[in-house]
Amino acid sequence: MLLYQFGYVGLDVNYKTAQQQSDDKVRTIASMRRTADVVIVGGGIVGASIAYHLTRKGMRDVIVVERDRLGAGSTGKNAGGIRLQFSSEINVRLSQHALPRIERFAEEIGADPHFHQVGYLFLITDEQDVGPFERSLELWKRLDVPARRIDAAGAHELFPSARTDDVRFATFCAKDGYADPSSMLAGYVARAREGGVQFVEHTAVTKVMCEKSRVVGVRAGDDEIAAPAVVDAAGPWAAEVAKLADIDLPIQPLRRHIFVTEIVPGLDREFPLTIEFATGLYAHRESGGVLLGMADPNEKPAFDDSVNWDFMPTVVERALARFPILERTSIKTGWAGLYEDTPDKHPILGPVDGVDGFICAAGFSGHGIMHAPVTGALIADLIADGRTSFDISALRASRFREGQLVPEHNVI
Ligand SMILES: Cc1cc2nc3c(=O)[nH]c(=O)nc-3n(C[C@H](O)[C@H](O)[C@H](O)COP(=O)(O)OP(=O)(O)OC[C@H]3O[C@@H](n4cnc5c(N)ncnc54)[C@H](O)[C@@H]3O)c2cc1C
Structure with missing residues (x-):
């Protein structure tokens, strides 16, 4: 018989004592920049991958705001599974673009993703x-x-x-x-930091500021950051973050x-x-x-x-x-x-109708680790070039309103 032993062991990306975390908080808030080209809400693997890929596009003025510590959300609590075997064409394509990036992760990012x-x-x-x-x-x-x-x-x-x-x-x-999501996250964060990205921990985004249906910045902790683009990479909390801009997302x-x-x-x-x-x-x-x-x-x-x-x-x-x-x-x-x-078990990727500058990268329905590498590249393409390297229109936010859901059978 299997014997039960109770306990909790999360995957700590960068474990710190309460005192160290409090010191960090004072330091990060005090030194937070007040303007950025892009603010990313959420310091999980998706936010970190987007930040890294933006630096690859030459965009350095990027701030990632995380209300807890990096990796405290789903990124620190999953199974790390990576697969091509999906039933929808778009999920297969996301995996086909993500897999080579994971296979050569150590070479590109300089961190071993422990891909078995x-x-x-x-x-x-x-x-x-x-x-x-x-x-x-x-x-x-x-x-x-x-x-x-x-x-x-x-x-x-x-x-x-x-x-x-x-x-x-x-x-x-x-x-x-x-693979090991914590190593992947740590790799993206390290390279993004080198590229100029600022990661602000223990600071919640409490408002997405808009003027004339356009994003102009966020309120983060006690401060405001002016920015023309805000990416919602808040994982399971993405609908709450979208609400801050009066957007309804079915996540x-x-x-x-x-x-x-x-x-x-x-x-x-x-x-x-x-x-x-x-x-x-x-x-x-x-x-x-x-x-x-x-x-x-x-x-x-x-x-x-x-x-x-x-x-x-x-x-x-x-x-x-x-x-x-x-x-x-x-x-x-x-x-x-x-x-x-999400209702169709696919992510919502890209701009959201009605609020210019608000970009969603969430709703992965249990597949956000494996799809983070390609999501980072796609969202960076979208922000820097206004287009993506392959068609992701099937994942637009408006598909739910239009009744154009994309079914996925192979969900676990
Ligand atoms: C048990 C389990 C097993 C899984 N297995 C797999 C698997 O095998 N393969 C796979 O690919 N995926 C798997 N997943 C899914 C995967 O973990 C997620 O899809 C992925 O971690 C999403 O990453 P993220 O960066 O979008 O979200 P998260 O890691 O959740 O990051 C979002 C961050 O946003 C922060 N945040 C929220 N609100 C705010 C705010 N207002 N201001 C600032 N920050 C905010 C949160 O604190 C959090 O750190 C699994 C998930 C679970 C729970």
Whole structure:
């Protein structure tokens, strides 16, 4: 039996004592610039990637305002999964543009993203998922995604510790894997700082100032920063930030849990990030143990990221059924974070009608780590050049009003 041991271990990007944080606060507010070309609200991986990519475009007068510490939001609380295997063309394209950037992250950014390119293995057990995955396989063939259909025996070969006798078929893409978001964030922040970006921590943006339907700046803490462009990269809080400019965005916070086991005797090989698609249970290797995640179907949108320990036995039960080898270990720790959920599980990227200069980069619905590298490049292109290197109009904010949603089936 898995034994339960309660505790919380978040992924601290730059852990500091309360006194150090307070000193930082005094220092950052006192020295904050009062004008900028771009203010980015949110110091998670998306805000940091945008800041870095703006410097690559020659824009140095950029301020990132973070109300907590960098990485305190979802960026410090996720599974780090990176994959090409989506069901919508635009999500596949985002991943296809993001993946090479992650593969050469160390070279470009000078920080090791700890990318374990072990592949993603989707186990399809329910009849209702057969059709959608068959269609995904066709899409992947058309878009040159090197994912393949494999039978239950093939899936077992890839991960012998997973039960596969009930698997109808599986899909596998060797280019997928998982990385360390904290290292990626730290890399983007370091390079952006070198490029001239100012990161202001422990300071909330409380107002987006507009004149004649145009952004003119923000109120940050006790100060105002004049700026012609404001990027909303506030993750699960993006709708709240948009409200500061009287904009309605359909982005909701949705709690998701992760539990990590102690070392698992006998499980010494790497294995693909494996997903039991019917329940959304997923597992990947983590510090010698296994990281487990699963969505609670009863979860309602809310800003609650406390751990619901009553949900853990449900996850453990499913995990033991799918990965019986976990009988040999116990749960070491667990935490919860927030997805930034949109009605069609796709991000909102780009300007928002009605308020010039307000740009949204949020709503990744559980895919913001893997899509942060391309999002940074796209938003920087948009701000610096007024256009993007490929068409992202499907992700415009107005699609909800127009009824032009983009469905995504492969969400976990
Ligand atoms: C359990 C779990 C598992 C996940 N697994 C994966 C995965 O495998 N792969 C993947 O790609 N994604 C995954 N995600 C999603 C991923 O974590 C997010 O999409 C990503 O972190 C979003 O980054 P961000 O920078 O947009 O948001 P965040 O990291 O949340 O950053 C937003 C920041 O904005 C700040 N902020 C909010 N309001 C204000 C304000 N008014 N003023 C100033 N600052 C403000 C917040 O403090 C926060 O730090 C997972 C998420 C969870 C919860």
